[in-house]
Amino acid sequence: MQNKEELRRHLLKVRQELSDERRRSGSASICRKIVEWDTFLTSDTVLFYMPIRREVDVRPAIEKAWSFGKTVVLPRALPETREMKLFRVDSFEELQPGAYGILEPLEDEAKAVEPERIRLAVVPGVGFDRRGYRLGYGGGYYDRFFARAGHAVRLGVAYSEQVVATVYPLPHDQPVHYLFTPGETLAF
Template identity: 40%
Template sequence: MEKKELRHHVLQKRNALSQEQRERFSRQACHELLQCDRLSQAKVVMAFHPFGEELDILPFLEEARERGVEIWLPLTVPSQRRLVPYRYDGPQMLKQGVYGIWEPNPDLAEEGDCSRLDAILVPGVAFDRRGGRMGYGGGYYDRFLAALQHRPFLVGICFSIQVVDQVPMEPHDIRLDALVTEKGFYHS
């Protein structure tokens, strides 16, 4: 019940942000992402397309692509409860997925080779500064991250109001290396 209550509480706070706050905080967080040395050295970064009231990282994705970084976005495969990364070449190759999230259209996109991943930007509901992350409850990212043969640099992305003292962690949960909010970049 602890996770369910925390998820509800944090989403309620996030949804209460005004559109102006969400846009301003998203710009500030994208600036922080662009200043990160580990991300600026990365050649291949898996990210996510923001959904609903999530922090908007699209400006970071476009700037990173202009700088020559290969960006990948995940396709959700609910029947297998897994994520499959595809190269992102712009909004023209996206389709609305099963959860309403914009995802790569496999007919228009090239599947990514996970051994090439340098970094992954990870969405979620709540985070702590020790690398804890609580997602939306489907376990997609934890399964994806656990299956990787090597560990890329893992960065949580959220508004500062989504940072809590401690996220309840289970043995299968993967800790992140860093966290970015509109207030800065924090290493775990």
């Protein structure tokens, strides 16, 4: 691969071709790691995401967070500014398809959460490298969020097949602090 766009296409294809069993078992393994992790256990406000396009399914970790009494936060994409607005979510029934077809929280100002309140951010990616840099879909949403919530612990989650030598990071790209795959726990 010579650039981000080629790598993105390649990794999306690789993820799409993972078997259902591989995705189920990999997601379950990653969720177990999350909910047993000290950083998760001590974080009162956790940002998750709703999986699309065969991303790691973190819904079991979300359910566990609710059962532990944590504040679960999900993003709502704002395409006009390419930013995410964050909202507390108390059940999956509060979600509806958003701008990109991703299940998102309703626009409810009473449940809005400032990025500074996030203690742990669990983030997906098309790919990650072994320095913690993340390759997303190209919109820059998470990079903008990271810039506003610099104190939050950033945890990337991915299948092993999504970890590569480099994702061609740019100067403004911000790495995750940790990366969980089914077989590895990496700290950066």
